[in-house]
Amino acid sequence: xxxxxxxxxxxxxxxxxxxxxxxxxxxxxxxxxxxxxxxxxxxxxxxxxxxxxxxxxxxxxxxxxxxxxxxxxxxxxxxxxxxxxxxxxxxxxxxxxxxxxxx
Numbered sequence: 001x002x003x004x005x006x007x008x009x010x011x012x013x014x015x016x017x018x019x020x021x022x023x024x025x026x027x028x029x030x031x032x033x034x035x036x037x038x039x040x041x042x043x044x045x046x047x048x049x050x051x052x053x054x055x056x057x058x059x060x061x062x063x064x065x066x067x068x069x070x071x072x073x074x075x076x077x078x079x080x081x082x083x084x085x086x087x088x089x090x091x092x093x094x095x096x097x098x099x100x101x102x103x
Contacts, residue, residue, distance in 0.1 A: 008054040015051065066090065 022028040038044055063071075073083035 005054050008051050009058070011047075012051045012055045 018031065019028055022031065036044060070083045070086055073079045073086065
């Protein structure tokens with residue numbers, strides 16, 4: 001991990017700890033405004049976007065449990081057909097849920 005990415009990751013972790021201690025966004029926002037040490041909104045925006053970008057890139061690399069399960073099945077030739085059944089089932093279940101939500 002690059003040095004700058006590591007610093008941003010640490011900043012994200014500190015911010016997360018503070019976010020978790022507040023019940024509402026507005027309470028956190030008031031706290032955040034008191035902590036900000038710059039008047040330069042562009043600089044602040046850039047910093048926040050960097051932190052968000054690095055965190056989103058990191059979480060994108062994490063596989064969903066369902067994907068891990070499908071991969072495990074695909075890696076066992078005798079059970080590979082189950083992986084296809086599982087994918088088809090999920091696709092149908094999600095499509096049916098989507099149809100139900102739009103009614």
